[in-house]
Structures are given as structure tokens and as C-alpha cells.
Amino acid sequence: MKGPEENRTHYLKITESNSDFWTEHILFRDYLINNLQYREEYQKLKENLFDEHAGNREPYTKGKEEFVRKILKLAGFKGKIL
Template sequence: MVGLERGTVELEPYDEEWTRLYEEEVQQLKNIAGESFLDFEHIGSTAIEGMPAKPIIDVLAVVEELDEATDLVPVLEEREFEYRPGEVEGRLFFAKGPRTNRTCYLSITEQGSDFYREKIAFRDYLREHPDVAERYASVKKGLAEKYPENRERYTEEKGEFVRDVLDRAMDG
């Protein structure tokens, strides 16, 4: 099952179904605007086997030019994706589903962008280092218990751990 109210934090144990749901989202995106996308990546905690996660599928869609991808905003908004501008440099961000039940986050970025490289490096590092992934899971669980109604604080407080992993991943 996927879906979570905006602003809340609730972790679910890893579910193999998340991979299938990611593939369904990618197929829908291809049906909507396949010619605009070069590639797709499953990112975030739902992409890491064994990792507890907020039950929201994170999809990274790669485009040739981010400036040209703005044409996709109205197309995606017609299909349950809410455009959320300006949160992170180098990406267009969308949340799918009503605010009471977010099911998918879509980030559109360019292949060589810092955003792309960091998301892939972080995911791959945790996949390749189960001990670090286990520590990350522990950090996430503790923070989810502490901040179930404050997603911003949850994200902020796990930031140091994330930056540490990213530093190692990007150097490797």
C-alpha cells in the first residue's frame, strides 16, 4: 500500500510491491509524455531493498533540457500531479495524489545535474553498503517516532547523516 498525508512521517517496512508500483508509474509517465523523457530511475528509500520508508514512490525522470521540460507542467497537472516549484535547484518537482494521500513524488532533472548525480550516488551507496543502510534505517525510525507530524523537522534532522553518506558516495 502506498500513500501518506502531506507533512506527516510514517514509515512502513520495506515492501517488494514498491518496485512494481514504480514500474507502473514509469509506464504511465511514458504514456503521458514518453517522448520527453530519456530515462527513469527509482530513487529514495522505496528503491533500497530492506529499507523502511514513507510509502511514497520516488521517481526520477531524466530530460535533455530542464528549461524545455516546463512544457510538461500543465500535462502532468491534468493527471493528478501537483507542481511544487522552487524547492530544489535543478529539478522540477511534482507530488501525485491529494494532499491527504500522496502516492508518488516525481522529480524531473537533467542527466548530468548535481541533483541527478547525488540521488543516484546516495541510492547506490546504500544498496552496496548494507551496514550503512541499516544505520540510516535506525536514524529514520528514531526521527519518525520523534516527529510524526513534522516532515520538515524529520528531513532536517536526518540531513547530517545524508550529507555524510553523500560525501563518501561522491568521493567513491
């Protein structure tokens, strides 16, 4: 990452295709694409977390962890959730 943390606007992740990290993200994305209820729930969660933690990415990201784990289990992810 470049520049001071308080000025960062983007977060880039790089991974190898077919790694557990890659598989998690693809499963999560595809599950939300195909399940409107969870997609809307995730959107509301993100909006609420943004309102609570605007400008502080760490608690915003941590606040999504439980939801992400739930979706990965529902999507059938068998690996270790990172």
C-alpha cells in the same frame, strides 16, 4: 504539491538527468545498496525521526541532512551538496 500540507502523503522530485541533484540521489542510493552498515543506520535514523516527528515532514527531512552529507562524501561526490 496538491492539497493541504497536513494531508500530503507523497513527495515528488523532478530533475534533469546528470544534474548535481540527480547525481547526489543516484550516488546516495547506490552507496546504501552496496553498504549494509550504512543502509541499516539510515533505516534506524529514519524510524527514529518518524517516531519523533510523525506527521511533520520538515524536521524529519532536516534530521536526515547530516547523514546524507556524510554518505555523499563517502561516495565521492565532488559537487556542491544541495
